[in-house]
Amino acid sequence: xxxxxxxxxxxxxxxxxxxxxxxxxxxxxxxxxxxxxxxxxxxxxxxxxxxxxxxxxxxxxxxxxxxxxxxxxxxxxxxxxxxxxxxxxxxxxxxxxxxxxxxxxxxxxxxxxxxxxxxxxxxxxxxxxxxxxxxxxxxxxxxxxxxxxxxxxxxxxxxxxxxxxxxxxxxxxxxxxxxxxxxxxxxxxxxxxxxxxxxxxxxxxxxxxxxxxxxxxxxxxxxxxxxxxxxxxxxxxxxxxxxxxxxxxxxxxxxxxxxxxxxxxxxxxxxxxxxxxxxxxxxxxxxxxxxxxxxxxxxxxxxxxxxxxxxxxxxxxxxxxxxxxxxxx
Amino acid sequence: xxxxxxxxxxxxxxxxxxxxxxxxxxxxxxxxxxxxxxxxxxxxxxxxxxxxxxxxxxxxxxxxxxxxxxxxxxxxxxxxxxxxxxxxxxxxxxxxxxxxxxxxxxxxxxxxxxxxxxxxxxxxxxxxxxxxxxxxxxxxxxxxxxxxxxxxxxxxxxxxxxxxxxxxxxxxxxxxxxxxxxxxxxxxxxxxxxxxxxxxxxxxxxxxxxxxxxxxxxxxxxxxxxxxxxxxxxxxxxxxxxxxxxxxxxxxxxxxxxxxxxxxxxxxxxxxxxxxxxxxxxxxxxxxxxxxxxxxxxxxxxxxxxxxxxxxxxxxxxxxxxxxxxxxxxxxxxxxxxxxxxxxxxxxxxxxxxxxxxxxxxxxxxxxxxxxxxxxxxxxxxxxxxxxxxxxxxxxxxxxxxxxxxxxxxxxxxxxxxxxxxxxxxxxxxxxxxxxxxxxxxxxxxxxxxxxxxxxxxxxxxxxxxx
Numbered sequence: 001x002x003x004x005x006x007x008x009x010x011x012x013x014x015x016x017x018x019x020x021x022x023x024x025x026x027x028x029x030x031x032x033x034x035x036x037x038x039x040x041x042x043x044x045x046x047x048x049x050x051x052x053x054x055x056x057x058x059x060x061x062x063x064x065x066x067x068x069x070x071x072x073x074x075x076x077x078x079x080x081x082x083x084x085x086x087x088x089x090x091x092x093x094x095x096x097x098x099x100x101x102x103x104x105x106x107x108x109x110x111x112x113x114x115x116x117x118x119x120x121x122x123x124x125x126x127x128x129x130x131x132x133x134x135x136x137x138x139x140x141x142x143x144x145x146x147x148x149x150x151x152x153x154x155x156x157x158x159x160x161x162x163x164x165x166x167x168x169x170x171x172x173x174x175x176x177x178x179x180x181x182x183x184x185x186x187x188x189x190x191x192x193x194x195x196x197x198x199x200x201x202x203x204x205x206x207x208x209x210x211x212x213x214x215x216x217x218x219x220x221x222x223x224x225x226x227x228x229x230x231x232x233x234x235x236x237x238x239x240x241x242x243x244x245x246x247x248x249x250x251x252x253x254x255x256x257x258x259x260x261x262x263x264x265x266x267x268x269x270x271x272x273x274x275x276x277x278x279x280x281x282x283x284x285x286x287x288x289x290x291x292x293x294x295x296x297x298x299x300x301x302x303x304x305x306x307x308x309x310x311x312x313x314x315x316x317x318x319x320x321x322x323x324x325x326x327x328x329x
Numbered sequence: 330x331x332x333x334x335x336x337x338x339x340x341x342x343x344x345x346x347x348x349x350x351x352x353x354x355x356x357x358x359x360x361x362x363x364x365x366x367x368x369x370x371x372x373x374x375x376x377x378x379x380x381x382x383x384x385x386x387x388x389x390x391x392x393x394x395x396x397x398x399x400x401x402x403x404x405x406x407x408x409x410x411x412x413x414x415x416x417x418x419x420x421x422x423x424x425x426x427x428x429x430x431x432x433x434x435x436x437x438x439x440x441x442x443x444x445x446x447x448x449x450x451x452x453x454x455x456x457x458x459x460x461x462x463x464x465x466x467x468x469x470x471x472x473x474x475x476x477x478x479x480x481x482x483x484x485x486x487x488x489x490x491x492x493x494x495x496x497x498x499x500x501x502x503x504x505x506x507x508x509x510x511x512x513x514x515x516x517x518x519x520x521x522x523x524x525x526x527x528x529x530x531x532x533x534x535x536x537x538x539x540x541x542x543x544x545x546x547x548x549x550x551x552x553x554x555x556x557x558x559x560x561x562x563x564x565x566x567x568x569x570x571x572x573x574x575x576x577x578x579x580x581x582x583x584x585x586x587x588x589x590x591x592x593x594x595x596x597x598x599x600x601x602x603x604x605x606x607x608x609x610x611x612x613x614x615x616x617x618x619x620x621x622x623x624x625x626x627x628x629x630x631x632x633x634x635x636x637x638x639x640x641x642x643x644x645x646x647x648x649x650x651x652x653x654x655x656x657x658x659x660x661x662x663x664x665x666x667x668x669x670x671x672x673x674x675x676x677x678x679x680x681x682x683x684x685x686x687x688x689x690x691x692x693x694x695x696x697x698x699x700x701x702x703x704x705x706x707x708x709x710x711x712x713x714x715x716x717x718x719x720x721x722x723x724x725x726x727x728x729x730x731x732x733x734x735x736x737x738x739x740x741x742x743x744x745x746x747x748x749x750x751x752x753x754x755x756x757x758x759x760x761x762x763x764x765x766x767x768x769x770x771x772x773x774x775x776x777x778x779x780x781x782x783x784x785x786x787x788x789x790x791x792x793x794x795x796x
Contacts, residue, residue: 050426050454073788142599142616143606161599164770251759255767256785264789270423272753273790 043280050274064281074282076256077264078289084170084245084260085238088177093230096185101215103186104193106201117190120183128180132247135176139163163249166257173258176244181237185230192226193219228301232294239290242266261286379406380674382681385425385440387416391666391685394499394694397703398684401692407677412437422446429458429669438672439681442496445755447485447665451496453752456488459495460670465679467687469494476689477716479503481747486665496665497686499695500627501712501719503742504559504659505652506530507629508621509613510730513651516546522653522737529621530656533587540596549595549619552610554588554769555602556623558762561587563659568749569757574795575786577779578749585765585775592769612638613646625661626712626724626738634728641727648730652737658744689717696722699735712738753790760785 043064047055058064068074099120103113110116123131138145142159150156162168196219204214220227242262245253252259252267259267261282269279386392392411399405412428414421428437442450449455462469473483473494479501486496506529510520517528529539529550540550551557565578591597598615600606610619611633622628629650638645666685668678685694694703695715699722701708710724716739724735751757761782768778783794 050422050449051430053430071788072784137605140605141601143609161770163601164766164772166772251756251763254763255772255781267756267789271789272756273792275791278791 039280039283041280042277043284045277047277047280048273048275052274052276055277064277065285068278068282068285073256073259074261074264077252077259077261080170080256080258081239081241081260081262084174084177084241084258085235087171088174088181089234089238092178092182092185092234095182096189096230099182099186100189100193101211101219103190104219105211106205107211117183117187120186122183123180124184126180128243129247131176131180132244135172136163136248139172164254166253166255169249169253169257173245173248173253176248177238177241180244181234185234188226188230189223192223195226196222224301224303228297231297231301235293235297236290239286239293379677380408381410382407382439382674382677383435383437384409384411385428385437386411386413387421387441387443388664389413390664391439391441394685394703395681397697398681398694405677405680407674416443416445422449426455429455432671436669436671438669438674438678440667440669442665442667444485444502444661444663444665444750446752447496447663448750448754449752450667451486451665452489456490456495458670459488460668460672460675460678461488461491461493461495462497462668462679462682463493464670465668465675465682467679467683472683472687473497475717476687476695476714477720478687478714479716479742479745481660481742481745482663482665482714484747485750496667497682498663498665498714499685499698500625500663501714501716501738501742502625502627502660502663503712503738503745504623504625504655504661505734505737505741506621506655507624507633507650507652509618509646510649510651512543512548512618512620516543516548520651522651522732525651526653530654532656533583536656537590537594537596540591540594543620544594544596547617549597549610549615549617551591551597551621551623552607552615552619553597553600553602554584554591554765555600555607555762556597557587557591558584558758559661560623560655560657560659562758563661563746563749564657565749568751569753570751570792571795573792575757575783575792576795577782581761582779584761585768585778588765589769608636611636611646614638623655623659623661625741626710626734627662629726629728629734630709630711637728642730647728650729651732652729652734654737654741655744658741658746660742660745660747686714689715691721693718699724710734712742716742753792756790757786760789 042055044061045055045057102108103110103116126134139147139162141147141161141163144159146162147156147159150160160168162172200218200222201214204218209217240262241260245258245260246263246266249258251271252263265279265282265286268275268282382395384392384395389411392409392413395409395411399409412424414424416422425437425440428435429440440450450459478497481503482498482501483494486494486498488495506526508525508529513520513525517524519525528542529536536550543550561581561584565580567576567578569575569577569581592599595617598606598610598617598619600610600615606615609615611622613619622633624633629652633650634647637647637650639647642648666682668675668682672678687693689695693715695713695718697703698711699713699718701710710722710726712724712735713719713722719735719739722735723733724738725731725733764773764778764782764785767773767781768775773781787793
């Protein structure tokens with residue numbers, strides 16, 4: 001032992017840590033931080049036009065922001081984004097919770113769970129471009145599978161144009177989002193349930209709780225953090241929704257019905273006029289909106305008991321300090 | 330004690346093994362690097378006696394032509410370095426713009442632009458980078474006359490700032506009306522192109538009269554409103570933008586009414602172009618058989634032939650087609666070839682561009698292209714920019730029942746108009762056609778559709794409507 005003790009030098013492994021993190025830091029600085037800061041800056045400038053290489057700050061620094069907020073198409077796109085996100089997310093979390101309840105039910109073992117999970121997750125693995133092409137074929141007009149089925153069921157007597165009707169287009173995009181993401185949400189929720197201490201379920205069983213009671217009184221409250229995670233990631237993803245709306249119907253869809261804010265931002269920057277400054281301003285506005293909404297979700301989902309007890313602790317501490325001061329005086 | 334010793338010694342062995350592997354790996358890596366460098370230098374010293382010509386393109390069409398040129402002219406002495414970036418996702422233009430702006434040895438010497446955005450490079454924001462053909466050692470006046478280049482091709486390729494020609498195409502994309510012979514015989518008793526041309530045209534009134542006659546026999550005249558759009562678009566006097574303001578030319582505004590007439594009369598299957606239903610009408614399996622399509626030669630060769638449901642006469646609709654003069658002249662698509670004004674190899678670049686766009690004998694690119702012989706017999710025949718070449722080429726196609734399509738397409742190029750385009754056309758056209766569909770579907774009335782169109786253009790492109 002003494003021999004080997006001589007060989008061991010006091011090596012600081014910290015430097016290797018720094019060394020190994022250099023690639024990430026460099027990549028992050030170049031491809032993440034710099035573009036973000038640059039975007040934030042050009043929102044205040046006159047940077048537009050495809051040949052532009054230089055830019056000047058505007059006299060009225062918020063002109064682009066005011067322009068975007070008053071832009072009717074931007075307002076519509078914001079509405080579209082929220083509508084499409086909601087009609088996709090509410091059924092999505094509902095179905096995911098239902099599947100989670102079934103798959104984690106302790107009294108009924110479902111056979112072939114692994115296969116089902118893979119099948120539910122599958123749409124998420126397929127590239128968005130492929131999904132968009134698939135769905136534009138499925139909802140094809142005047143001939144397409146959906147129209148054929150509806151016609152043979154005598155629900156419609158002439159083909160329905162899903163890509164010209166504004167609401168139909170919105171619903172289809174929301175459905176694609178739902179179909180692509182419910183499997184992912186289910187897997188996340190199942191993993192959340194598996195993380196709950198099984199003793200809780202056992203004691204509930206012993207106490208004679210029904211599966212329904214177990215789900216609503218134990219499973220759901222214990223999943224608060226994982227639900228918060230799902231809600232926040234889905235909110236951010238939903239408000240940045242770009243690929244399906246862009247690829248399913250080009251250029252914002254019928255009467256701009258599927259134009260989300262991200263599609264709008266893309267159009268500002270790259271579809272002819274190259275208004276980088278306005279696109280940057282719109283991006284920053286979206287950043288603020290997403291931050292506010294996320295904060296709101298955090299607030300809604302906070303643990304009320306915990307925050308109340310924290311408050312009590314704070315008050316107690318304050319009282320304690322005051323009492324000490326009183327003693328000193 | 331024993332166990333620790335064993336572990337330690339095996340650890341040593343493992344370390345030794347890893348060290349040997351590292352050595353082997355580094356030797357292999359060094360070898361590959363040296364080899365690849367040798368290969369790189371070897372090829373460079375073997376061929377590039379004069380230099381490298383950089384080519385930017387959105388398909389491999391032009392790079393393949395240039396590769397063929399090098400095969401045909403082994404003493405040319407330059408190497409071609411092609412960069413191909415597809416136009417999908419709007420990636421080509423930003424990449425090309427940056428390469429042009431950056432300059433230097435890697436800047437493109439030759440670059441291609443599609444009709445949808447060519448104006449940006451010949452007349453618009455990026456036109457200052459283009460070299461005048463005259464500066465490449467080409468006698469523009471004489472050469473364009475000898476090759477009989479269509480006026481619209483020259484108009485698009487001419488820079489307004491100094492009225493100099495900076496770009497030409499190799500294809501001619503003047504359009505014709507492409508119709509089904511069997512339906513023509515059923516309705517009018519003949520499939521003769523000259524007669525059919527007088528039935529479907531000239532002008533839209535005559536076209537709709539023919540549509541009514543076809544409808545009476547259970548046929549649609551075109552597949553959807555997108556089919557007549559290119560003809561409508563090109564027949565307008567003014568482009569979308571006049572003096573920086575959005576302007577709706579009466580001919581283009583009339584598209585609202587023409588489209589509504591087509592839909593209300595049931596003269597179409599109400600398809601959108603480039604969808605499955607549109608292709609189905611080429612095969613003749615739509616809701617009602619469709620009489621014809623508006624399109625240039627490339628539509629026949631690259632789209633319709635593949636979607637006709639057959640590969641030889643008698644299969645599907647293959648061989649049941651013919652072309653005639655359209656009710657309204659138009660062109661659709663095409664590639665323009667432009668040289669970089671900053672290129673230091675102007676003479677060589679000029680040789681290549683001359684071969685592609687202007688040489689009008691049987692050794693020029695266009696002769697091979699027209700007859701489908703660039704890479705041996707039996708290739709796809711296409712219409713080319715030079716009328717001279719087309720006159721001495723044979724455009725007979727089995728797909729058209731043996732008809733020589735050049736008889737129709739050569740005059741068609743003269744009807745096309747190259748003066749009503751803007752660099753924003755792709756975006757504005759999409760917005761306009763969407764609003765027209767909203768109107769014909771009954772979701773918006775006529776004024777609301779126009780107002781929504783103006784709003785969208787103003788919001789998305791920052792271009793205000795003229796009062």
